[in-house]
Amino acid sequence: MEWQSWVVSTFSFMLSYGTPLLLATLGEIYAERSGVLNLGIEGMMIMGAYSAFVSAYVTQNPWIGLAVAAGVGCAFSLIHAFASITLKANQVVSGLALTLLGLGLSGVLGRTWGGLPLPRTLQKITVPGLSRIPILGPSLFEGQTLLVYITILLVPLLWFILFKTRIGISIRSVGEDPATADSLGVNVKRVRYLCVAIGGMLAGVAGGYLSVAYRPAWTEGMTAGMGWIVVALTIFAFWNPITGMLGSFLFAALYHLSFRLQPWMSPELLRALPYLFAILVLVFVSRGTLQRRMGAPAALTIPYTRGED
Amino acid sequence: MRKRFAGVIGLLALLMIGALAVSAAEYVPGSPLKVGFVYVGPVTDYGWTAAHDQARQICVDTFPWLETIYVETVAEGEEGATIDKLINEEGCHVVITTSFGFIWGTVDKAQQYPDKIFLHATGFLREPNLATYMADFYQIYYLNGIIAGALTETNKLGYIGAVPIPELKRHISAFALGARAVNPDAEIHVRWINEWVDPVAASAATRALIDEGCDAFAFTEDTAAVVQVAAENEMISFGHYSPMYVFSPEYCVSGQIAHWEAIYLDFFQKIYDGVYTANNLKHVDYWWLLQEEGVEMGCDPGMVINPAYEAQLKGIMFTDPVLGEISIYDLVMIRLQQMSDPGITFDPFQGPVYDRKGVLRVPAGCILSFDELTQMQWAAEGIVGAWPDEP
Numbered sequence: 001m002e003w004q005s006w007v008v009s010t011f012s013f014m015l016s017y018g019t020p021l022l023l024a025t026l027g028e029i030y031a032e033r034s035g036v037l038n039l040g041i042e043g044m045m046i047m048g049a050y051s052a053f054v055s056a057y058v059t060q061n062p063w064i065g066l067a068v069a070a071g072v073g074c075a076f077s078l079i080h081a082f083a084s085i086t087l088k089a090n091q092v093v094s095g096l097a098l099t100l101l102g103l104g105l106s107g108v109l110g111r112t113w114g115g116l117p118l119p120r121t122l123q124k125i126t127v128p129g130l131s132r133i134p135i136l137g138p139s140l141f142e143g144q145t146l147l148v149y150i151t152i153l154l155v156p157l158l159w160f161i162l163f164k165t166r167i168g169i170s171i172r173s174v175g176e177d178p179a180t181a182d183s184l185g186v187n188v189k190r191v192r193y194l195c196v197a198i199g200g201m202l203a204g205v206a207g208g209y210l211s212v213a214y215r216p217a218w219t220e221g222m223t224a225g226m227g228w229i230v231v232a233l234t235i236f237a238f239w240n241p242i243t244g245m246l247g248s249f250l251f252a253a254l255y256h257l258s259f260r261l262q263p264w265m266s267p268e269l270l271r272a273l274p275y276l277f278a279i280l281v282l283v284f285v286s287r288g289t290l291q292r293r294m295g296a297p298a299a300l301t302i303p304y305t306r307g308e309d
Numbered sequence: 310m311r312k313r314f315a316g317v318i319g320l321l322a323l324l325m326i327g328a329l330a331v332s333a334a335e336y337v338p339g340s341p342l343k344v345g346f347v348y349v350g351p352v353t354d355y356g357w358t359a360a361h362d363q364a365r366q367i368c369v370d371t372f373p374w375l376e377t378i379y380v381e382t383v384a385e386g387e388e389g390a391t392i393d394k395l396i397n398e399e400g401c402h403v404v405i406t407t408s409f410g411f412i413w414g415t416v417d418k419a420q421q422y423p424d425k426i427f428l429h430a431t432g433f434l435r436e437p438n439l440a441t442y443m444a445d446f447y448q449i450y451y452l453n454g455i456i457a458g459a460l461t462e463t464n465k466l467g468y469i470g471a472v473p474i475p476e477l478k479r480h481i482s483a484f485a486l487g488a489r490a491v492n493p494d495a496e497i498h499v500r501w502i503n504e505w506v507d508p509v510a511a512s513a514a515t516r517a518l519i520d521e522g523c524d525a526f527a528f529t530e531d532t533a534a535v536v537q538v539a540a541e542n543e544m545i546s547f548g549h550y551s552p553m554y555v556f557s558p559e560y561c562v563s564g565q566i567a568h569w570e571a572i573y574l575d576f577f578q579k580i581y582d583g584v585y586t587a588n589n590l591k592h593v594d595y596w597w598l599l600q601e602e603g604v605e606m607g608c609d610p611g612m613v614i615n616p617a618y619e620a621q622l623k624g625i626m627f628t629d630p631v632l633g634e635i636s637i638y639d640l641v642m643i644r645l646q647q648m649s650d651p652g653i654t655f656d657p658f659q660g661p662v663y664d665r666k667g668v669l670r671v672p673a674g675c676i677l678s679f680d681e682l683t684q685m686q687w688a689a690e691g692i693v694g695a696w697p698d699e700p
Contacts (some may be wrong), residue, residue, distance in 0.1 A: 017509075113353070117555060217556070219508050220353055221506065260520065262499075267503065
């Protein structure tokens with residue numbers, strides 16, 4: 001039954017490691033769909049990780065930690081929103097600044113929190129009934145935290161809002177053609193602010209998941225580049241929450257296999273594999289016409305000023 | 310306005326002259342000593358850099374004439390500019406670089422500032438004003454291996470390695486030799502993460518090893534991630550560098566703690582006394598082990614073995630050709646004693662030792678030289694997994 005244990009472990013890891021990637025990717029999809037590229041994910045995630053750990057440590061409640069992380073991520077993203085939407089600054093520069101600021105600030109603030117284990121971490125649950133299904137049960141419905149399932153439920157919800165509701169149409173039209181959307185009475189600024197804030201919130205929670213559930217402790221720079229993977233996954237997902245889920249879980253599974261396959265393949269190559277995969281996908285989708293067809297927002301990274309067209 | 314501007318210029322000029330004067334001054338024994346530390350990681354990593362910084366603090370508390378300053382998270386390759394700053398702007402007499410990767414910048418700057426004193430961790434290049442040092446754990450890894458080999462139920466031990474360099478290979482092989490000394494069926498499954506500080510990857514690697522069936526974990530990574538993941542799965546682990554007992558009071562059995570202060574205190578005192586100067590360090594290489602108290606066995610200061618495991622280890626018996634019927638607990642304590650005594654009577658790499666390809670690496674009756682230890686590339690028997698640059 002060797003293969004079964006491989007399936008179980010890969011799927012189980014896919015959920016636990018893929019969840020923070022998915023959360024942040026969902027947020028970035030919303031931000032980019034509204035026309036704002038946010039390269040500050042790494043910064044928002046690390047601030048989320050730091051604030052979640054500290055507040056969960058102080059209150060002894062990991063859920064409060066996650067709520068604080070959502071707030072901090074949101075507040076942090078508003079810096080980017082203000083710079084890029086209101087001040088119309090270059091989105092790439094402003095996003096990068098956010099990443100650097102987050103890494104630096106969390107490092108300074110986190111100084112005294114390094115060597116502490118979190119007394120109460122996010123609890124792992126077993127889904128009654130479903131966990132008894134052979135193979136699938138132990139791989140998907142056992143030993144995960146509730147946040148994993150909440151995140152998965154968010155996927156259809158966010159997809160529905162984006163593609164089947166008026167709000168979704170507003171978001172997408174602002175990302176495609178803000179001038180037309182504006183003339184039709186959509187408040188471009190407000191929609192963009194809202195989407196960036198949602199992105200920040202989800203990135204904050206993603207970071208919080210790392211420090212209160214995945215590995216309950218605080219280490220400076222513990223997100224270790226995850227935010228950049230999210231940027232790639234957003235493109236890989238063609239700005240669609242459902243493909244975003246597939247991409248995040250696929251990446252997580254590859255990441256797991258990169259450790260399991262080490263006795264047979266070069267560890268350096270394996271460690272690079274998930275990233276190579278991301279680059280390949282980026283090369284593939286960056287062909288202009290294809291990108292347009294796949295859903296790249298036309299007004300991405302372009303600040304909107306009324307009356308200039 | 311112009312006056313103020315001129316004032317600023319004048320002040321700057323004065324400062325620069327002052328800085329030059331400071332940097333030109335050679336250290337006079339018995340006068341206040343200023344030491345600058347260049348760290349590779351954050352002082353909060355709870356591993357390598359944290360251990361160095363605690364040692365720095367102890368030195369400051371011990372010597373009233375000592376002043377220190379540190380620069381953390383310095384990228385390897387950028388140490389040169391940091392050293393310049395510490396000497397020219399901060400007026401340091403001594404600069405300590407705490408990562409192997411700082412080797413070229415340190416040598417370079419030691420030649421550029423011949424009247425300053427340098428100390429480089431884990432390196433092998435020395436100058437008249439540049440000494441090297443290391444507090445090594447290989448003896449303790451062997452002892453941890455004995456415990457892991459005795460306690461494992463699956464006969465599979467996991468080792469999460471940061472970067473495949475001789476230091477780690479030496480430690481993993483020592484761990485394997487210890488485990489197989491008491492349990493010839495033990496296998497040591499190794500996974501590399503290719504980062505010094507990456508708790509997320511270390512957790513992922515630990516989980517992969519658990520899926521392989523490993524049930525006891527040792528590691529080299531600068532956080533407690535492995536200890537935490539092992540505890541979550543109710544599996545034993547061995548702390549590394551810093552006291553990690555607090556992360557897993559139930560499952561952290563032992564481990565190793567560095568006492569860099571032992572080396573630093575000795576080094577600073579000798580500079581203060583005028584024994585070490587910028588002219589006589591060419592052959593000063595600290596290689597401090599159990600005997601010199603540069604390192605300590607345990608996952609908490611003063612706790613060699615977690616008391617929760619004492620009874621169990623006293624209950625497992627083992628027949629040693631020399632010591633006869635003996636419990637694992639006593640065996641560990643005797644070996645620890647043998648390696649801590651002034652006249653060392655035991656070494657983990659005591660021949661005959663074969664590597665996993667069957668090549669005799671240490672002939673019977675021999676032990677490894679310092680160079681053989683510090684340049685070790687082979688893997689001991691029982692090690693499973695990738696091993697870059699395996700001879």
